Amino acid sequence: MMNFASAGVSPAAGGVSDGNTEDLTRIGDMARQFSVTLRALRFYEDKGLINPIRHGATRLYRKADKTRLGFILLGRRVGFSLREVKQMLDLYDPEGSNVRQLKVVLEKSERQRGRLEKQRDEIEAAIVDMDGLITRIRGQLAERSAA
């Protein structure tokens, strides 16, 4: 057991090593610290991406959960789907060197980099289209005002 963020729950019972003491965070604080909604955190859990421990019904996030959440949010920013993020997280082995995981993340990242470049190009093309549209409309409005 360990004590909770909420207050001073006495360091009761056996010293069953849960990794480390204290630093358990409730969902509301997690949401604030990482700028995400409670719904998103619960959704990630529902999809098997994080597994906070429970104190009754209340979720408590450990340091490892924060590390995972950090990776999840980085993954989302760079455009990975939650499914892909999960695939990568699932490869993590707290024992080994994780060379396998690192290689998979590297490979997926290089592909995703390509997709990001493509997206950027599409958006730039869209901006060009947008400018063409804006120019045309301005012209038509000028025409119709003159008439």
Added chain:
Amino acid sequence: MMNFASAGVSPAAGGVSDGNTEDLTRIGDMARQFSVTLRALRFYEDKGLINPIRHGATRLYRKADKTRLGFILLGRRVGFSLREVKQMLDLYDPEGSNVRQLKVVLEKSERQRGRLEKQRDEIEAAIVDMDGLITRIRGQLAERSAA
């Protein structure tokens, strides 16, 4: 009435002006010409963005429908939601000068242009994040191979 793309349906009955003769296109040809799926075309209709005429159950798209579809697809490319595209299309008046519509499209377009720039910046930031991630992983892999 008018004849159909399929073949020579005789120009029967009264000459009720439907705008122009011939040039009615079936959904399959529309899909090919505009590079969209049949599902998308039916979806746009379901959402009230296009209203092809019917020959029995079969949809037939007129020239005006093609013009509308062109606008819909342009709108999608530049990131408008179908709801926004519909709002703009609904302002079209075949009688008037449509200055009102043009002004609304112009205003919405300028806003959307801003959103596109923001998206492009976010993607570029994501590419930078991606490069950081890739570099870090390469480093860790080098480390672990050396060890």
Added chain:
DNA sequence: TTGCTCCTCACGTCACGTGAGGTGGC
């Protein structure tokens, strides 16, 4: 008792994708 935080359903959103099952005309 009030207030704050937490919880679990569960339907809604957006733009279609993807079958399932059936019809019409060459």
Added chain:
DNA sequence: TTGCTCCTCACGTCACGTGAGGTGGC
């Protein structure tokens, strides 16, 4: 009869948003 195109449901996808209705501890 086979083949092609068309049709209408209707559920699935993705990443949550948004209530509804209820609990727990200060």
